[in-house]
Every structure is written in C-alpha cells, then in structure tokens.
Amino acid sequence: MSQLSLKHLEKSFNEARIIKGIDLEVSEGEFVVFVGPSGCGKSTLLRMIAGLEDVSAGEISIGGKVVNDLPPVQRGIAMVFQSYALYPHMTVYENIAFPLRVEKLPQAEVDKRVQAAAKVLQLEPRLQHRPGMLSGGQRQRVAIGRAIVRQPKIFLFDEPLSNLDAALRSEMRIELMELHKRLGSTMIYVTHDQVEAMTMADKIVVLDAGVIAQVGSPLQLYHKPDNIFVAGFIGSPKMNFINGNVTSADGETVKVDLGELGTIALPRQSKAINGQSVTLGIRPEHLTLEGGDFALTITPKIVEHLGIHTVSYANLPAGENFVALFEGDPKVAEGQPTKMGFAIHQVHLFDEKGLAVY
Amino acid sequence: MTGTRSASLFALALLAPALIYILIIVAYPLFDTVVLSFTNAALRPTYDFVGWANYQRIFGAGNFTEVILRTFIWTFFSVATKMLIGTLGATLLNAAIPGQTLFRILTMPPWIVPMAIGIFMWGWMYNGQFGMISGLLQNFGIISKPWPILAQGSSAFWATIVTDVWIGVPMVTIYLLAAMQSIPKDLYEAAWTDGAGRFYRFRRITLPLMMPAMLTMSLLSLIATFNSFDIIWILTQGGPSGSTTTMIIDTYKTAMGSRKYGEGAARAVVICIFVSIFCIVYFRAVRKLSQGEAK
Missing domain, CATH: 3.40.50.300 (P-loop containing nucleotide triphosphate hydrolases)
Structure with a gap:
C-alpha cells in the first residue's frame, strides 16, 4: 500500500x-x-x-x-x-x-x-x-x-x-x-x-x-x-529538437525529411504515420565527431572548452538551436563547419502534440 | 599618517554643516540652560550666579519630589497602556480579517486630528454638566449627579492619561504593525507545521522578534510622554490643586508663570538628566539584545 x-x-x-x-x-x-x-x-x-x-x-x-x-x-x-x-x-x-x-x-x-x-x-x-x-x-x-x-x-x-x-x-x-x-x-x-x-x-x-x-x-x-x-527538461544541456515530416512509415522503418539536413531513416516500429509533422530529438551528449549513423554539418557559433567537455552552440538552417557536447577537448572551432554524427537508436521522435512516438 | 590626517579633515569638512547646525540648535541652548540653572535669572536685566541653590531649593523644601513621582506614575501608566493597546491592536490588525484595510484606516483619526482639537474634544467629554461621559454614566444610572471629571484631583489625573493614550496609541499600533509584518511568514508556517497554536506562536515567535521594535517604541513613547505638555496644559493646566502637574508643567509654571528662569532652567536640566538616563538604559538593552542574537 x-x-x-x-x-x-x-x-x-x-x-x-x-x-x-x-x-x-x-x-x-x-x-x-x-x-x-x-x-x-x-x-x-x-x-x-x-x-x-x-x-x-x-x-x-x-x-x-x-x-x-x-x-x-x-x-x-x-x-x-x-x-x-x-x-x-x-x-x-x-x-x-x-x-x-x-x-x-x-x-x-x-x-x-x-x-x-x-x-x-x-x-x-x-x-x-x-x-x-x-x-x-x-x-x-x-x-x-x-x-x-x-x-x-x-x-x-x-x-x-x-x-x-x-x-x-x-x-x-x-x-x-x-x-x-x-x-x-x-x-x-x-x-x-x-x-x-x-x-x-x-x-x-x-x-x-x-x-x-x-x-x-x-x-x-x-x-x-x-x-x-x-x-x-531532463538533461543538461537540453535535448536538440529538429522539425521534420514523415515521408514514409511502413511499421518497420520511419523516414523523416529534415529539409536541408536530409532524410533520416529510423528503423523502428513507430506509431508515426505518413505525412505527419514530427520533431526529432537528439541529446547533445549523443553527438560524435566521428562515425554515427547520420551526420550533419554544423558551424558552431560559440565553443566552450571546459577541459572535461567541449560544448558547441550553433543554429540549424531553419533557425533551431543546436548544442553538441563532446568529451575532452576535441578540435572544434567557432565558424568552422564540422561534421557531427549520431546513432539512430538514440533519436527520439515526437508528434505534433509533443507526445513521444516510439 | 598624512593621508589619514587629510582623510579625517575631509570627513570633518563634510560633517561641518551638520555639526554647525547641531551646535546652534541643540548644543548652545542646552549649554545656556545649564548655565542659567546656576543663576537667579528672573524678569530683571541682570542676574547672579547662585551655585547649587536652585537645585537645593527644588529638591529641598518644595514639592518637586512629589512632582517627579507623579510624573513617573503618569508616564508609566500612559506608556504601559499605549504599549499594551498598541500591541493588541497591531496583532488584531495583522490578522487576516475581513475589512482589514478599513480597520487599519480607522486607527488613524486620533493621530490625524490636530492634537489641540483632539484634546479640546476630550475636554468637552470630561465636562460634568454637558460632557458625554458624565451624561452617559448618569443615563445608565451609574452615577446620580454630574461628575466634573477634570475638577477632581484623582479623576483629572487618570483623565489626562486616557487622553494621552488616545492620542499616542495609533503611532504605537502602526509602528508595531510594521514590525510585525516584517517577521517572515515562513516562521509562522514552520511553527504551525510543528503544531504550535496561535498563542504559542505569538508568545514564542512574535513577541521575542518584536522586542527591538517594542523597546524603540517604548523609549520614543517614554520621552514623548515624559515631556507631554499640551494635553495636560489644555485640559487642566496642571490642576486641580497640582494633581496633574508633571515635571514639564511644573517647569513651565516656574519659568514662565513665576518668571523664575534660573529655577525653571534647573528643573529643565533635571528633566534632561532623566531622559538621558532613559536613553542610556534603552541603548544598553538594545546592545544586550543584539549581542544575544549574535551569540
């Protein structure tokens, strides 16, 4: 009880x-x-x-x-x-x-x-x-x-x-x-x-x-x-959100068009439906400078070197904030286009109402 | 060293206007009064120094000791009543009651009304023939004939206290209310969470935390009451038969009525000494209180 x-x-x-x-x-x-x-x-x-x-x-x-x-x-x-x-x-x-x-x-x-x-x-x-x-x-x-x-x-x-x-x-x-x-x-x-x-x-x-x-x-x-x-709310720095549209959802793979950033295919059984507006979420600490299933080219505006971490702040083409957190002190410089990737299993997907569609 | 000296001189230069002002307004008259108290100054162009003669006279043959005692009793009852009513009033006004703002406004009239008008109003109420108090008491059958309150020694004494309390209570109430409102709400909530009832919270939180404000208010009220002149003068002029003559009234009568400026000055010096003693006691109490808090 x-x-x-x-x-x-x-x-x-x-x-x-x-x-x-x-x-x-x-x-x-x-x-x-x-x-x-x-x-x-x-x-x-x-x-x-x-x-x-x-x-x-x-x-x-x-x-x-x-x-x-x-x-x-x-x-x-x-x-x-x-x-x-x-x-x-x-x-x-x-x-x-x-x-x-x-x-x-x-x-x-x-x-x-x-x-x-x-x-x-x-x-x-x-x-x-x-x-x-x-x-x-x-x-x-x-x-x-x-x-x-x-x-x-x-x-x-x-x-x-x-x-x-x-x-x-x-x-x-x-x-x-x-x-x-x-x-x-x-x-x-x-x-x-x-x-x-x-x-x-x-x-x-x-x-x-x-x-x-x-x-x-x-x-x-x-x-x-x-x-x-x-x-x-949970996580610091907070999760990055990228707006997109579902271009296909066949029950096994969801393809999301992210505009200028390309199209990402998420191999998962999701409730997302074709044509639906969605928000893709990726945590800053899940971004890597090498590898990853999907890569974005980001130009950092501000880079903070904290020794243990390096934090880069940028804006996506559509204007959304985009923060990346890397371990240690990798070579990330302000104003320099940098490829950042992530594993697709770490991507979160939310519908128009903001509810998770896993 | 030079730097320190020039800094001190600079500080002194900044203080100079205020110092000069205080010297002219406070220090010089005080000094002059003390000097005058050792003279036989009266309504004559010249006077002589008489040493302690004025002080010996007022503490010797005359009734000044009686006046001092009366002043203390008058002041004690007036201040104590004002503090008691003020504390109770502030507590009530601080409570979340409907019409709180209206009640707060209603406490102000005695303070807002010009003092002389308020005192004259009380003078009318105390009148035996057509005064409200005597009339009401007769209507209720408590007394059988008109009661000229200000014409009888003991009733006049208490009547002047009542008027002084009526005039003084609003300031005490508002001051204590402000002090009460500055006590953080969290303290009461914490105490309530721990099961402390209203009276317990008042006794163990409100009263101790209001002590500095109560001490300050007591001193201010004490000095004002001790030197209270207009109330007694307008109501009784110190009578009947000197039963409401306090030190300040006595001093005025001596200096201005009998034109004995030297003796009047000596009485004024005695008042000043008493007030200074009150202040010393107050500052010691405040220091003790703040040391207690810092422990």
Missing part, C-alpha cells in the same frame, strides 16, 4: 487553476522529487500535502487516511523550508527542540532527541549558537534537525538547497541522500534543478503547468521521455 496517495488533486487561487488534477502514489521509504520550471505548481503541491494550503478538489491520503482537513501536525509530516525558517532569537538547540516543546515532552526526552539529531547532522558544537552565526549549510542542517526530531512519516523539502552556493549544494545533496538511507523515511523533495532531481530521486515527478508530465525513475525519464516537455 502506498504511504501517500493523491487523487484528482486540484488547487485554484480565485480564477487561477494552479494544480489541475494530480494523481500520484508514493510508497514508504521512497525519495520522490517534484521537478519542473518556475510556476509549474510543485511548491503549491508540496504545501497542499503539508497542510499549508487548502485543497480545492480531490483527496490527499497519508497512511490510508484522508488528511484533507487535518492540520499539518496531525498529518505526520515535517517540512524543511526553502528559507530554512529558523527562529533567529533561539539557539540551535531551541530551534531543533521547538516541535518537542510544542508537544510538551519532558526535558530528558527533548534533550535525548535533540542530541541525537545534532549528532547525525554534526551540529553538536553549534548547539548553543544562534542561526545568525551559522553558515548556509549549517542552517540547512538545523532546519533538517528540527524535522528529524519529530520522527515524521514523511519529510517534505521545499527547494532546500536553492539558497546555497554550487559547491555546498552538491555537498548537502550527498548529505541528504545519506540521511535518507540512514532514516529510511519517505521524502518528498521539490526542486527546479533537474540535476538535483536526477541525482537524488528514486522517482521523479515532472510537473508542467499544474499537471504531471511524467513520473518515473531518473533514467526512465532520461532515456524514454513521454513527451517533448520532459525530453527538454
């Missing part, structure tokens, strides 16, 4: 429909990441689960019990806020102890739980300090500590790393993953950063304008995106 279940969940603010019917099941112990661009409704969805926003329609169940009308504290959740929401006038100890003080637990129990959380989060030397004296990472840990001591069924994280610098973010990412392994609790994590989603999640929920675009494991989403939105 799933631990968290969302059924036809909707949320409107006056006339604006923010969440437009979400169905989702989360199993116990899963690390689920809600990801999507700004304004897609991911934070609203999390706040609805937390009980900080009312539900306009639908049902939220935690542990089999409908919790729509229950206050946050009775839902068995603990939330870590983007801003950390630490009480500036209290010490780290009192911040972590806050929920336990609310519960009026005996001091011995409070102390036991706070010390245990501080040990896990390496905050012991900082317990008597105030949040103002801590670094961003330490503040984040205090916020997590405050969630841990409540021993919740579900942890909710609302973009907890977005205020940290890049180095600290990746450090904290690892710490959170270790924490998840150690506690084994269900965690729901909101981010707009697809790298965070890919690295941390057991299951990613991609949201687009209040609806779920796709749910799946990180690699499922990467290799088999259901639609052009997910294909473009």
